[in-house]
Amino acid sequence: MSTFKAPKGTYDLLPPDSAKFLAVREAIAAPLRNSGYGYIETPGFENVELFARGVGESTDIVTKEMYVFETKGGDRLALRPETTAPVLRAVLEANLHKAGNLPVKVWYSGSQYRYERPQKGRYRHFSQVGAEAIGAEDPALDAELIILADQAYRSLGLSNFRILLNSLGDKECRPVYRAALQDFLRGLDLDEDTLRRAEINPLRVLDDKRESVQKQLGDAPLLRDYLCDACKAYHEEVRELITAAGVSFEDDPKLVRGLDYYTRTTFEFVHDGLGSQSAVGGGGRYDGLSEMIGGPALPSVGWALGVDRTVLALEAEGIELELPSTTSVFAVPLSEEARRVLFAKVTELRRNGVAADFSFGVKGLKSAMKSANRSGARFAVIAGERDLAEGVVQLKDMESGEQVAIGVNEIVAELESKLG
Numbered sequence: 001m002s003t004f005k006a007p008k009g010t011y012d013l014l015p016p017d018s019a020k021f022l023a024v025r026e027a028i029a030a031p032l033r034n035s036g037y038g039y040i041e042t043p044g045f046e047n048v049e050l051f052a053r054g055v056g057e058s059t060d061i062v063t064k065e066m067y068v069f070e071t072k073g074g075d076r077l078a079l080r081p082e083t084t085a086p087v088l089r090a091v092l093e094a095n096l097h098k099a100g101n102l103p104v105k106v107w108y109s110g111s112q113y114r115y116e117r118p119q120k121g122r123y124r125h126f127s128q129v130g131a132e133a134i135g136a137e138d139p140a141l142d143a144e145l146i147i148l149a150d151q152a153y154r155s156l157g158l159s160n161f162r163i164l165l166n167s168l169g170d171k172e173c174r175p176v177y178r179a180a181l182q183d184f185l186r187g188l189d190l191d192e193d194t195l196r197r198a199e200i201n202p203l204r205v206l207d208d209k210r211e212s213v214q215k216q217l218g219d220a221p222l223l224r225d226y227l228c229d230a231c232k233a234y235h236e237e238v239r240e241l242i243t244a245a246g247v248s249f250e251d252d253p254k255l256v257r258g259l260d261y262y263t264r265t266t267f268e269f270v271h272d273g274l275g276s277q278s279a280v281g282g283g284g285r286y287d288g289l290s291e292m293i294g295g296p297a298l299p300s301v302g303w304a305l306g307v308d309r310t311v312l313a314l315e316a317e318g319i320e321l322e323l324p325s326t327t328s329v330f331a332v333p334l335s336e337e338a339r340r341v342l343f344a345k346v347t348e349l350r351r352n353g354v355a356a357d358f359s360f361g362v363k364g365l366k367s368a369m370k371s372a373n374r375s376g377a378r379f380a381v382i383a384g385e386r387d388l389a390e391g392v393v394q395l396k397d398m399e400s401g402e403q404v405a406i407g408v409n410e411i412v413a414e415l416e417s418k419l420g
Contacts, residue, residue: 007124007125008118008124009116009118009123009124009125010123010124010125011123011125011308015326016326019323019326020311020314020321020323021127021307021308021311023156023321023323024156024307024310024311024314024321025109025127025129025307027152027155027156028129028149028152028305028307028310029107029109029129030152030155031148031151031152031155032107032131032148032152033107035105035144035148036105037105037106037107037131037133038105038106038107039106039107039108040087040090040091040106040107040108041108041110042080042083042086042087042089042090042108042110043080043086044079044080044110044111044113045077045078045079045080046077046078046080046085046086046089047075047076047077047078048066048068048076048077048078049076050085050086050089050293051066051078051080051081051082051085053292053293054084054085054088054261054289054292054293055081055082055085055261056201056261057200059201059204060204061081061082061114062081064115065081065114065115065116066078066079066081066114066115067079067081067113067114067115079113080112080113081112081113081114082112082304083108083110083112083128083130083304084130084132084261084286084289084302084304085261085289085293087106087108087130087132087134087302088132088134088289088290088293088295088298088300089293091104091106091134092290092293092294092295092298096134097134097135097295097296097298102134102135102136103133103134103135103136103141103300104132104133104134104135105131105132105133105134106131106132106134107129107130107131107132108129108130108131108132109127109128109129109130109307110127110128111125111126111127112125112126112127112128113125114126119276119277120275120277120312121274121275121276121277121308121309121312122277123308126306126307126308127306127307127308128281128304128305128306128307129304129305129307130283130302130303130304130305131145131148131302131303132300132301132302133145133300133301133302134290134298134300134302135298135299135300136299136300137285137287137299139234139235139237139238139241139265140237140241141301142238142264142265142285142301143238143241143242143245145283145301145302145303146163146165146238146242146247146249146267146303147242147245147247149269149281149283149303149305150163150247152305153269153280153310156310156314156319156321157314157317157319157321158271158310158313158314158317158319159317160271160272160273160313160316160317161269161270161271161280161313162249162250162269162270162271162272163247163248163249163250163267163268163269164249164250164251164252164255164267164268164269164270165238165239165242165249165250165251165252165255165265165266165267166223166224166251166252166253166254166255166256166266166267167223167224167227167231167232167234167235167264167265167266168203168223168256168262168263168264168265168266168284169223169226169227169228169231169263169264170228170230170231170263170264170287171263171288172228172230172231173226173227173228173231174223174226174263176226177221177223177226178202178203180221180226181198181202181203181205181206181220181221182198182199182202184219184220184221185198185202185205185220186198188216189216190205190213190216194208194213203256204256205217206220206254206256207256209276217254220254222253222254223253224253231264234264234265235264235265238265239251249267252268255267255268261286261288261289261292262284262285262286263284263285263286263287263288264284264285264287265284265285265301266282266283266284266285267282267283267284267303268281268282269281269282269305271309271312271313271316273312273313273316273317274309274312274313274316277309279306279309280305280306280309280310280313281303281304281305281306281309281310282303282304283301283302283303283304284301284302284303285299285300285301286300286301286302287299287300325355325376325377325378326355326375326376327355327356327357327375327376327377328354328355328356328377328378328379328415328419329346329349329354329355329356329357329377329378329379329380329381329415329419330356330357330358330359330371330372330375330377330379330380330381331343331345331346331356331357331358331359331380331381331382332359332365332368332369332372332380332381332382332383333358333359333383333384334365334368334382334383334384334385335383335384335385335388337385337388338383338384338385338387338388341383341388341393341408342358342381342383342393343358345381345393345408345411345412346358348412349412349415349416352412352416354415354416354419357375357377359371359372365382372398373398377398378397378398378399378419379395379396379397379398379415379418379419380395380396380398381393381394381395381396381411381415382394382396383408387405388408390405391407391408392405392406392407392408393405393406393408393411394406395411395414395415
């Protein structure tokens with residue numbers, strides 16, 4: 001009989017490795033929780049139009065990578081390829097921007113879905129932790145988010161990542177640059193698809209990874225030479241605030257991002273240990289997105305960090321996270337009476353906050369002790385008929401191998417004090 005397999009380009013997170021992913025999510029979320037960001041969760045699918053309008057009709061994400069389907073009721077929905085547009089939709093729908101305190105600061109954690117060609121570090125279903133600050137135009141907010149992402153990565157022990165920074169201008173200066181870039185691109189030897197893209201969104205061509213295209217972009221006009229005074233001053237303040245916080249970054253005048261909604265500040269976190277999929281996260285300011293999806297003007301900034309890519313970055317640097325043991329105490333009963341007594345003790349330990357497990361199924365001592373070993377427990381509690389007749393259980397220290405008899409009624413208190 002054939003068994004089912006996970007769909008192509010996806011993966012299952014299984015213990016014990018999954019503990020690493022949880023620890024990464026937790027590490028990214030911790031600085032956000034500490035900085036006024038509240039948790040938000042949106043559905044895994046949304047109206048197709050939200051992404052077509054928000055992310056951009058000409059982006060690869062919308063034209064090639066979205067999973068789109070029609071419901072029985074005739075609605076056209078898409079699995080979310082990114083979470084910024086859904087978060088903004090949720091904030092607008094719940095009128096959070098009218099509750100008084102701007103910016104609305106939220107963070108999320110969840111899966112995104114893109115129909116991509118699978119390779120290491122690039123999957124069709126992947127997990128991100130992201131943060132959005134909605135409704136304020138302030139360089140300090142852009143700086144705050146970059147500093148918090150840097151803090152999250154450093155708390156995991158990562159050091160070989162770089163922060164690339166650029167400004168994409170705003171609706172005053174970008175159109176002038178766009179026209180200059182289009183003029184330049186029309187003179188190159190590009191295929192039809194790329195020329196079409198150059199007409200709709202020329203900045204996307206700068207992001208083309210093909211060598212044949214990159215070779216021709218050496219003399220492309222740079223956005224920074226076209227920034228208006230307001231955008232220049234804004235960008236300079238972001239740079240000063242990040243620098244003052246001791247966070248190092250590199251100016252990258254060619255950095256654009258794969259989504260149409262970015263304005264002004266844009267940044268990417270790259271890790272050189274990951275080969276071609278070197279971006280571990282990124283983000284930027286998206287001042288016009290709210291209007292694009294039918295809301296009022298709400299200047300905003302945010303980022304998303306890839307959980308799977310961050311785990312790959314940890315592996316590339318050889319960093320082993322110190323993960324708490326999932327089990328501290330493992331109970332091994334050797335008789336029916338012992339099963340009843342020890343199960344009650346395990347339940348009591350758990351209620352007192354001690355991580356405890358039990359030898360389920362009828363097993364001999366040898367096989368049960370193997371299970372105790374595999375569980376990673378620091379202590380095993382063993383009891384048979386003779387032990388219980390004497391009113392004791394055996395407490396074995398799995399590290400030293402030392403074993404002592406302890407009164408049945410003292411065992412919970414004894415373990416609590418030993419595990420401190």
